[in-house]
Amino acid sequence: MSAGRRALVVIGVALMSFGAWLVVVDNNPLQVAPWVLGPVLLHDALLAPLVLGAVWLGHRILPRYAQGPALFALVVGGALTAVAASVLTRAGARPDNPSLLDRNYVAGYLVALALTVTIALVATLLNRRRTLSSRRAT
Amino acid sequence: MTQRRHLSLPPREEEIAGPLHDERVAARLGLALGIAFGICFVTGLISHAIQQPPWWFTWPTRPVNLYRVTQGLHVITGIASIPLLLAKLATVYPRLFTWPPVRSAPHALERASVFVLVGAAFFELITGLLNIAHWYPWAFFFPTTHYAVAWIAIGAILVHIAIKLPVIRRALGAPVDEGERDSGNDGTGPSRRLLLTAAGTGVVAVVLATAGATVPWLRRVSVLAVRTGEGPQGVPVNKSAIAAGVVDTASDPDFRLEVAGPDAVITLSLDDLRAMTQTEASLPIACVEGWSASATWRGVRVRDLVMQVGGSPEQDVRFISLQESGLYGQSVLPAQHARDDLSLLALELNGEELDLDHGFPCRLIAPSRPGVLQTKWVRRIEVIA
Numbered sequence: 290m291s292a293g294r295r296a297l298v299v300i301g302v303a304l305m306s307f308g309a310w311l312v313v314v315d316n317n318p319l320q321v322a323p324w325v326l327g328p329v330l331l332h333d334a335l336l337a338p339l340v341l342g343a344v345w346l347g348h349r350i351l352p353r354y355a356q357g358p359a360l361f362a363l364v365v366g367g368a369l370t371a372v373a374a375s376v377l378t379r380a381g382a383r384p385d386n387p388s389l390l391d392r393n394y395v396a397g398y399l400v401a402l403a404l405t406v407t408i409a410l411v412a413t414l415l416n417r418r419r420t421l422s423s424r425r426a427t
Numbered sequence: 428m429t430q431r432r433h434l435s436l437p438p439r440e441e442e443i444a445g446p447l448h449d450e451r452v453a454a455r456l457g458l459a460l461g462i463a464f465g466i467c468f469v470t471g472l473i474s475h476a477i478q479q480p481p482w483w484f485t486w487p488t489r490p491v492n493l494y495r496v497t498q499g500l501h502v503i504t505g506i507a508s509i510p511l512l513l514a515k516l517a518t519v520y521p522r523l524f525t526w527p528p529v530r531s532a533p534h535a536l537e538r539a540s541v542f543v544l545v546g547a548a549f550f551e552l553i554t555g556l557l558n559i560a561h562w563y564p565w566a567f568f569f570p571t572t573h574y575a576v577a578w579i580a581i582g583a584i585l586v587h588i589a590i591k592l593p594v595i596r597r598a599l600g601a602p603v604d605e606g607e608r609d610s611g612n613d614g615t616g617p618s619r620r621l622l623l624t625a626a627g628t629g630v631v632a633v634v635l636a637t638a639g640a641t642v643p644w645l646r647r648v649s650v651l652a653v654r655t656g657e658g659p660q661g662v663p664v665n666k667s668a669i670a671a672g673v674v675d676t677a678s679d680p681d682f683r684l685e686v687a688g689p690d691a692v693i694t695l696s697l698d699d700l701r702a703m704t705q706t707e708a709s710l711p712i713a714c715v716e717g718w719s720a721s722a723t724w725r726g727v728r729v730r731d732l733v734m735q736v737g738g739s740p741e742q743d744v745r746f747i748s749l750q751e752s753g754l755y756g757q758s759v760l761p762a763q764h765a766r767d768d769l770s771l772l773a774l775e776l777n778g779e780e781l782d783l784d785h786g787f788p789c790r791l792i793a794p795s796r797p798g799v800l801q802t803k804w805v806r807r808i809e810v811i812a
Binding site for chain 2: 294297298302304315325333337354373380386390391405
């Protein structure tokens, strides 16, 4: 490992130690720890296997021309879902402040998903036409 | 490091696993993620320093939208990191199950550093996202914890970059689609380029869906933004008069503002304030939660009040609210902001007397400051010696 990389490791470890020290002196580490460990464990044990399982299944059951668009819809739809999760239930809304969370998030989320699926379907049709015409050509 | 580059005779599912688990894709996603986290970290530090300034720190008063931009970027880059982090993890997920799990002491340290990195990154993105939606399912205090863990995340990123540098160099140097045609990909199936396009589109989608909270012309497309930009007198509210517990004291007709300086302590009624020279300023209210809205404010210059009690333009000024609960019942306006032409004790917003939720009878509004420091329902102003 070069001197530059070693220096980067030392700086990184120093910054991490500073952050860990701040957690200990300014916060209650026992309250923080579940929110640091929990999401990683949930992701590794649940979300990732589900997503990779869906990709594997998509590969088994979808025709090849639909696989790319399906992967696209999974990634974009997943991104929208992850962000929407914080507002969909309007858990943070307060009766005394109507200017907060003042949208119909379910409708907005569904429209965004529908747009994503439509793009994927159009791409699937274009892919299919290309596949069929290249087959006819050969 | 074993890479699945040769896809000529693997099981069929490998053709999809191929683009998902390739170092060229991982490195490009990692680069984007590193840039987003870097901007998010720096803008977060700026916001932290403005609110708890170390002795060496000053923050300019111009452009008036400066904090609006830095904090808007903080939240936008944080949200953009969500799809990037998830996609990045998907590309490296199988490596979680490398066998044997630990080969050597350095390998154990590397795995530990990745675990810390992912834990801290998830923590920052989840707590940040829930904070802007005012959803607090935890017991800890958000600002100090979000700040502390940010140092852990950025430190872990530096360690990760140092460890992976040779792989990053090799992967970024190689063309994305190198070798894919050989693997029988005729351009209709999923490819590495398609995966990168999908992740990029995911980033664009979540940014468009939320950035309207701070970018006015995106309001109509931002279907997941925590604010539409609407509110009393056309401006959103973060803390209402009810939540602050000031409804009675703020609407009391006998309200008097105290101004204390080196020469005198004076008390002013709302009519006294109205009789003083009024100044109009177009300034944004820019919340730490990343939403912002521009508005026209009218009221008395802070400078004029400071001079009435014998204060100088070199002195900081403290604003104390009727709000007694919570941490944000007062704020300190640094001297360079206090003497600024545009720093007002506002009485009016967009042509009307301040709404109770916007700080009636009077509130501070100064250029390039976090909304949380634009103290509402001001009852006392102190020139700090």
